[in-house]
Amino acid sequence: MNVEPVTKVEKLFEWIDEMALAIQKHKDITYLEALAETGENLLDLEIKQSLPFEEKKKLEQQLKEEIPKEVQKEDVRKSFQLAVIKGMKEAVQPHHAMTPDAVALFIGYLAQKLTAQKDTLTVLDPAVGSANLLSAVLNQLSQTVVGYGVEVDETLLHIAYVLSELQEHHVDLFHQDSIEELAVPPVDVVVSDLPIGYYPKDDVAESFQLKAETNRSYVHYLMIEKTLQHVKDGGFLLLLIPNTMFEMDGNDRLQKYIKEHAFTLGLLQLPASMFTSEQFGKSIWMLQKKGEGVKQPNQALLAELPSFSRYEALLDMTKQIDKWLKDQGFAK
Incomplete structure (x- = not known):
């Protein structure tokens, strides 16, 4: 049974992760590279990449309607921290590590x-x-x-x-x-x-x-x-x-x-x-x-x-x- 994300951090991470995975798949880049582009999208409140129409439409709708409007700085940091940790698991560079x-x-x-x-x-x-x-x-x-x-x-x-x-x-x-x-x-x-x-x-x-x-x-x-x-x-x-x-x-x-x-x-x-x-x-x-x-x-x-x-x-x-x-x- 799927459990809906309940906190702002979880909700934001879910969108960040879905967006990064879509960019990673269609641009054939690493998850961390896709995560950086996802951050740009979130910053400008628009999706700049060329993605399949339905996928892009869904992500744009989520960005406009589901991302919490009032997100605290710590919520943003923690959401990205979760995504970066995920990306570092696939990265091979030994210096890719994060402070707990x-x-x-x-x-x-x-x-x-x-x-x-x-x-x-x-x-x-x-x-x-x-x-x-x-x-x-x-x-x-x-x-x-x-x-x-x-x-x-x-x-x-x-x-x-x-x-x-x-x-x-x-x-x-x-x-x-x-x-x-x-x-x-x-x-x-x-x-x-x-x-x-x-x-x-x-x-x-x-x-x-x-x-x-x-x-x-x-x-x-x-x-x-x-x-x-x-x-x-x-x-x-x-x-x-x-x-x-x-x-x-x-x-x-x-x-x-x-x-x-x-x-x-x-x-x-x-x-x-x-x-x-x-x-x-x-x-x-x-x-x-x-x-x-x-x-x-x-x-x-x-x-x-x-x-x-x-x-x-x-x-x-x-x-x-x-x-x-x-x-x-x-x-x-």
């Missing part, structure tokens, strides 16, 4: 708390992907915000564009390798689910302090160095890192580099239940770039987060984090 929704929202909560005393903000994701993490963060910030996203994959960048436009975020997107070139102004906050692995361009890595002494350099080390250069003095970095990062080759040089340029505010280990095995576990690394008036916290915030499904335990943890932020002078 609860984690993206938690990083947004941290960004909001750390920057509560600012009226305007600039936020950068140097590996923006489909902009799910960046969008989740921007949706939680109450200030006037300009976002920047950098992505080497053209299809994901196209999705990031339509997703940002649909949510009415002011986001400037760049089709670049953010390690080789990062054409953005200094920003207040960097958020990123760091890509993990080796960086293929040895000639580019050569100019970095955190390049490997032998063999290939780690892309995540280089991205940390690059983004630290693009954060304003006193600015913040909220990075999703593997728990094994501090055991990797060159960790001693990474730690030395961080001590020279930033303070570690905290390290929040994500629940083990989120990952298929312990070796894939991740943490949120909170950094603040050194600058005038910036002090090392009395005590770094080190914690293992409870399961995001355990509401009471998570509420208790956020209260502890709120108190720590107030004690350090971040939150109002």
